[in-house]
Amino acid sequence: MILFRQFLRSQRTGLLIWLGATVLLALALAASSTGMQQNDLVERIATKLPAALQALLGLVPGLSGVDAFVSAKLGVSLGLILPAYACLLAIAAVTREVDSGRMDFLLALPIERCQLLLARWAGMAVDLAIVAVGAWAALVIGLKANRVCGSYAGYLWMALQAWFLSLGCGSLAMLASVWIDDYGAAVKYILGGLGVLFSLDLGLKAMNVAKFWRAFNPFAYFDAARPIAEHHLLWGDAVVMLATSFVAVWLATRAFARKQIHA
């Protein structure tokens, strides 16, 4: 618990920055959603696009204008912002500590290495949940302030879906970070890899490639529109991300237990 609290405390500034950014984004989108209802611009443009690109915009038949707008803008943003934040948290949990020399301070304490890693993983999960729920709350407050009706519960499912995705991505990043001791290199490679996976999934979706062929990619398990349309969490995708997360963190604890901590 002390290690968990300490990690949360060490990430406090980062959390405030990311929470602030997503809350501002959600409020800005909520403010601009009134214009979308009147103009319905996205829908008019999207109807002229191929079905695959409509899906990329988060437009699903049956969604109202505001729901479509929220899923296309906030959903896709959260689907990238949260995994990116998760990767940075994962890098902070291992690589940054080794790079800064603080790992010596931590490992000189009478703790098991897996304790340290699990406390940090739990801290990462909590921070991501705060950002996801914070973005949802800001969106709902913003929409209500603008007297716009939307599927508020559906938006929460969408935010939670993004949380599951980010947890999976963060855990994979944590696993990768066990082998990278240089902070700059870890940020470059892990965020770069995340960008490649995101772009790859977008491209494959645009080409109407079936999910089966995209199964290796965590972004294949995130759909911003469906949780809003179906008013529930996509449990299958959530379970895959959760299982990925557990396996990755289990492998990470094993690798970290064997890691040689050089001066």
Next chain:
Amino acid sequence: MNAIELQGLGHLYRNGRGVRGVDLSVREGEIFGFLGPNGAGKTTLIRTMLGFLSPTSGSGRVLGLDIVRDSRELRASVGHLPSEPALYDFLSGYDNIEFALQVRGVRDRTRVHELADRLEVNLKQRYKTLSRGNRQKVAIIAALAHDPRLLIFDEPTTGLDPLVQDTVRAIIREEQSRGVTVFMSSHDLAEVEALSDRVGIIRDGILVAVDEVERLRQRRMKHIALQATGELPDLASLPGVRDLRRDGRRIRFTYTGDLAAILEPLLRSGLADLTVTDPPLEEVFLSFYGQNGRGQGGTCA
């Protein structure tokens, strides 16, 4: 009982460097100085003992506990000061120490305040804003605050001003008087001489000798440069003199032995100038232990 007992302990890096085959016993309540030039393997051996690095050969017991199997229990009784301490920048010195003590389950903070007073450091200040010396002080307090049975200090006085260095040395001696074992690495021969009961010397990853400090002191060499005003005795024939070079009245040589024994005939002859300097540590090692590291030194016991 020995506080540290290493048998053929080694950790080799992929490039072949590291430490190998270290056999070493450090008695309980002893201050053991661990000397060697930079890159010799001092820190690698310490990190292997603490479980930061896995041994690639041999085994070791510290405070009766296996360094691999019982690493967690072992670290509960050890105070470690790394060569370049790094704590959390966003926390104050006190909060960093508090975090470590909470993890260790220590409730008493008396020792923290007592050490902070002696070392004259403001623990309320953010670690980020502290000077190098003050950061070192905070790390020293963090290593001592839980009353460990064994102190493993890697270059403890680096970055401290001479007055504070004296305080740290006094604290180390007090710890020893309370029965604490101190394993202290340094490349400062004078510091190790002043504090330690025994000294281990490591070179190129091999523990070349372990000796009583007194023995090392007797064999220590000096560089002597002088300018004579009168007729000097035949220096080359004096015991302990080597590498003799003359440049008119200026003479340089290396001397190993009791300094008083060589100064007496020189002073009788009349001197215009005299400089006595300590050679670099590596040179002392090479001279004392020979190029192969197995020269005149003692054994690794």
